[in-house]
Structure formats: C-alpha cells, structure tokens
Amino acid sequence: MRSIGETARTSGLTVSALRFYDRAGVLVPAVVDPDNGYRWYSVQQVDQARLVAGLRRVGMPVADIAAVLRADRAVAHELLDRHLRRLEDGLADARRELSRVHTLLDTQENPMTTVTLSRAVLAAALGSVRFAVGHDPELPMLAGVLVDADADGVTFVATDRYRMAIHREPATVDGPATRLIAPASWVDRLRNHPEQDEPVSLQLKKVEIEAVGDGWTIKDTPLAYDYPDYRRAVQTRTVAGSPRRASVDAAALRATVSGAPRVVHSYEGVDHELAVLAVDAEGRIDVVGAEEWRAGQDRHVAVNREFLLEALSAVSEGQLVLELDGPIRPLAVRRPADDRAYSLLMPVKP
Numbered sequence: 001m002r003s004i005g006e007t008a009r010t011s012g013l014t015v016s017a018l019r020f021y022d023r024a025g026v027l028v029p030a031v032v033d034p035d036n037g038y039r040w041y042s043v044q045q046v047d048q049a050r051l052v053a054g055l056r057r058v059g060m061p062v063a064d065i066a067a068v069l070r071a072d073r074a075v076a077h078e079l080l081d082r083h084l085r086r087l088e089d090g091l092a093d094a095r096r097e098l099s100r101v102h103t104l105l106d107t108q109e110n111p112m113t114t115v116t117l118s119r120a121v122l123a124a125a126l127g128s129v130r131f132a133v134g135h136d137p138e139l140p141m142l143a144g145v146l147v148d149a150d151a152d153g154v155t156f157v158a159t160d161r162y163r164m165a166i167h168r169e170p171a172t173v174d175g176p177a178t179r180l181i182a183p184a185s186w187v188d189r190l191r192n193h194p195e196q197d198e199p200v201s202l203q204l205k206k207v208e209i210e211a212v213g214d215g216w217t218i219k220d221t222p223l224a225y226d227y228p229d230y231r232r233a234v235q236t237r238t239v240a241g242s243p244r245r246a247s248v249d250a251a252a253l254r255a256t257v258s259g260a261p262r263v264v265h266s267y268e269g270v271d272h273e274l275a276v277l278a279v280d281a282e283g284r285i286d287v288v289g290a291e292e293w294r295a296g297q298d299r300h301v302a303v304n305r306e307f308l309l310e311a312l313s314a315v316s317e318g319q320l321v322l323e324l325d326g327p328i329r330p331l332a333v334r335r336p337a338d339d340r341a342y343s344l345l346m347p348v349k350p
Helices: 004-011 015-023 043-057 062-070 073-107 119-132 184-192 230-238 250-259 290-295 305-314
Strands: 039-041 113-118 144-150 153-159 163-170 172-174 178-183 199-205 208-212 217-220 244-249 263-267 270-279 285-288 300-304 319-324 331-335 338-345
Touching (some): 004 039, 015 039, 015 043, 113 119, 144 199, 163 305, 250 305, 270 305, 270 319, 300 305, 305 331, 305 338
Antiparallel strands (some): 144 153, 270 285, 270 300, 331 338
C-alpha cells in the first residue's frame, strides 16, 4: 500500500488532486484509516492515478476520466479518440479566435480600465472579502482578490476553495471589461491607508493595478494567473432551489458560536473545530454539539468554526441572514435585502 503522498509523487498528481478525485468517486483509495483519516492506495491504483494524471493534462472532463477507468480496453480507446476529436475541433476554434486577437492587438496598446468609487465604499468592499483569500502555495491564483470590472460596476471575489466571499458595487467604469487578480499585499496597503471622504480611481491594466486618491497612489503588479470562474458557484446555488433562511444578530451569533461546545472533526490527520447550525420551525438558529450533529445529520449544517467567525466579522454589525440548504450545500451569509455582498462556506460531513 502507498500513502497519499507517495501516490502523489509517483503518479504526478498533487495531494489535493487525489483528494478531489476521491470525493468525486473517480479514484477512491483502497483503505481509509478510520482513526486518522489517512488514505492508502494499492499498486494498481497508483497505475490508475498515472492514467488520471495523463488524462487530466489533456483536459479530459472528470466524468470521462471515470468512464475510462471503468471501461474495458476497446471502449476506453474509443473514449480517448472521441476526446482527441474534441481537442482538434477546439484547436481549430482557438486558431480562429487567436487570429481575431492578433488583429485587436494591432489596433490597441495595453488598454486601461478605470473604476471610480468612493474611498469608504472601496474599503468596505475589500474588507468584506479579504478574509477568504487563499494561502495554499499549490494554488497561487487564489492568493489575491479578483477585481472583475464591467460596464455596470465592479465585483471583488476571494476564495480558498473552502469558502468564497463576493462583493458587487455599482461604479463608474471607463474602458473595456477586464478581470485581474490584485495581490493581497496591495489590498492590505489600500485598506490600511488613512481614510478620507474622497473618490478613488482604480486603474486596471494587465501589467499594473493602481489606486489613485487625492495626492496619493498605491500600485502593484497583478498576479499572472487565471482565476476560477466564481459565477459557476453562484449559478449552482441559484438553481439549487429555495434554501431555509434565518435572520440573526451578527454579534449575538458570534458570541454563541464562540461559547458553544467544542465539536472536533479530524480530516487527513488534522483536527478542526466546527460550528454545527440548526434551524428550528420558527426560523431560529441553534448551535448544537457533536451528539446532536451525528444524530441529525440531515437537519444540521456543519462548517469550520473559525471560517464562520471570520465571515460574521467581515460584515457590519446588526442583522444578517443565513441561508442553509441542507448538509452538503454551502452555507450563505448575507445582509438582509442586499445581494451585493455575501460569503459561502463549504459544509463538513461527519
């Protein structure tokens, strides 16, 4: 048997990728230690992991990768040929699109988009998402805040895969729609800049992001990565149905969560403290202990306790709305009657 680390080094997949393929049911480890959660893979599964790594490198969808692993040899070859035809068709489309882009490059040089909004609004928007910035060195594209500007305004997004914070603000936007990743250090410098009641211009270019106020400027280089499509997470939640909603006082819930009984969950040999939430028939939120959680998994939502406290602290004092959509869908934290800013926390199953 091979540990998850050995399997990762041998196959070319990262440890996080192996965990993902386990959750997706594509490559489930032969043994999971019930005491510490460690994953162990057989020699045959190491070979399968190499296949998965190769198929991942050529962009095969997860469902098709699973089908290849389950199929006999003839069907597997047919699936590979079908994917190759899709890649060839996509390459033809890419050639046409790149030809169009070459033409555009000949007509413009390093376009800039300017977003103008008030200093207080900008600080509040960045403050409401900063807590969700990622720190995983294997995912450097998450180590900043996405700035997504279009004709109607600007959206700020941060995620570390386990939570996501989104803040949308109407703003004056001059220039083409653009998306870039602002480094966390730039975000922190801007948030800590002495606040004044003044308009601030965000000047967004591929090679530079700059905030300009009255007599001051803060600039940096955007992170040179592609950011995940946050709209997919939002759309998935939108089409999932109507979640249960509970109105809560932010300060009171923080105090309740902080003083609630410890619920410890072990994942990959690391203990995490959870907050387990339940909604009663009258829409009131209750924070329960470990026994209640395991006895009523379908009625409770468990999330990382620290993450929940940070999400509650990122919004202003007063009333909040929690949206709970079952034990396996994200928990949403919103302001009442305000769709501009909210955060999503991934649930934890016992």
